[in-house]
Amino acid sequence: MMEDYPRNLAEFERFFATDEVCRDYLMHLRWPIGFRCPRCGGGKFWPQRVILLHCAACDYQSSVIAGTIFQDTHAPLTLWFRAMWYITSQKNGTSALGLQRILGLGSYRTAWAWLHKLRRAMIRPGRDRLRGRVEVDETFVGGEEDGVRGRRRGDKSLIVVAVEVEGRRVGRIRLRSIPDASAASLHSFIGDSIEPGSTVHTDGWQGYKGLEQKGYTCETSVIGKQPKDAVKLLPHVHLVVALLKRWLLGTHQGAVSRAYLAYYLDEFTFRFNRRKSKSRGKLFYRLVEQAVTTPPVPFDQLVPVEKSASPAKPQGIGDT
Numbered sequence: 001m002m003e004d005y006p007r008n009l010a011e012f013e014r015f016f017a018t019d020e021v022c023r024d025y026l027m028h029l030r031w032p033i034g035f036r037c038p039r040c041g042g043g044k045f046w047p048q049r050v051i052l053l054h055c056a057a058c059d060y061q062s063s064v065i066a067g068t069i070f071q072d073t074h075a076p077l078t079l080w081f082r083a084m085w086y087i088t089s090q091k092n093g094t095s096a097l098g099l100q101r102i103l104g105l106g107s108y109r110t111a112w113a114w115l116h117k118l119r120r121a122m123i124r125p126g127r128d129r130l131r132g133r134v135e136v137d138e139t140f141v142g143g144e145e146d147g148v149r150g151r152r153r154g155d156k157s158l159i160v161v162a163v164e165v166e167g168r169r170v171g172r173i174r175l176r177s178i179p180d181a182s183a184a185s186l187h188s189f190i191g192d193s194i195e196p197g198s199t200v201h202t203d204g205w206q207g208y209k210g211l212e213q214k215g216y217t218c219e220t221s222v223i224g225k226q227p228k229d230a231v232k233l234l235p236h237v238h239l240v241v242a243l244l245k246r247w248l249l250g251t252h253q254g255a256v257s258r259a260y261l262a263y264y265l266d267e268f269t270f271r272f273n274r275r276k277s278k279s280r281g282k283l284f285y286r287l288v289e290q291a292v293t294t295p296p297v298p299f300d301q302l303v304p305v306e307k308s309a310s311p312a313k314p315q316g317i318g319d320t
């Protein structure tokens with residue numbers, strides 16, 4: 001199957017009217033050269049109760065959704081497909097409350113869990129690293145917006161941002177939540193996110209020292225105490241940070257707890273790096289494709305052991 005996806009809502013509704021069609025779509029993406037029985041390797045099977053596949057040769061029963069983020073779901077596949085379509089067709093995504101409303105889900109908890117499961121599928125492991133000219137800087141997100149300059153943590157979360165610069169334009173991005181702005185944290189992020197041989201442009205913070213020995217060309221702009229200097233000297237990274245903060249405050253009303261920040265960064269990256277896609281359907285396709293290759297996350301693992309992070313109704317805490 002070539003990359004085949006609906007281009008608009010009308011096509012989406014025509015494509016994915018039944019659970020059987022959704023199942024077949026998942027199968028095509030999960031087994032591009034065809035399903036094989038995991039026990040005997042046979043290619044002949046018949047579907048049962050939509051998601052089960054019964055091997056004609058050895059009677060082994062496997063499932064289309066086992067081992068994917070959809071594992072153990074009791075909801076119809078059509079509903080999951082509508083969730084994925086809605087999430088990707090909205091330019092800025094949606095909150096759990098928004099998803100609950102649009103799908104008519106009975107529980108906020110379900111909408112919350114679905115969004116978090118889908119976020120896990122938004123980052124493809126082993127994706128290419130950034131290359132060429134890359135601006136890197138750290139910033140605080142969450143907590144109060146006060147424009148504090150420095151590397152103190154307070155109640156905010158520190159993130160590091162890398163942005164490819166293509167002429168005057170912004171290319172791809174990578175984001176990571178980091179415990180501190182030490183060389184260990186920053187070098188590890190840069191090693192994972194940027195191809196050696198690239199030019200890394202920073203403000204010269206000591207945590208960036210020593211990158212030359214790891215194969216990077218370093219460019220430093222020393223920044224004064226005024227935040228606007230940073231905007232001038234690392235303009236692309238600061239544009240991305242401004243968009244990220246607007247997204248967290250807008251779509252999610254700023255109610256993103258530290259425990260989940262990394263997954264929101266993944267969603268933002270997923271959207272940002274595909275912002276020039278001609279069709280929103282392509283984002284949908286990517287999300288479904290990655291959802292069938294992303295291992296399942298049981299609900300209790302979606303919820304870290306942290307009191308403020310439980311999926312409560314959005315009354316000022318947790319994730320909305």
Ligand SMILES: [Zn+2]
Nearest residue numbers: 037040055058
């Ligand atoms: Zn078999």
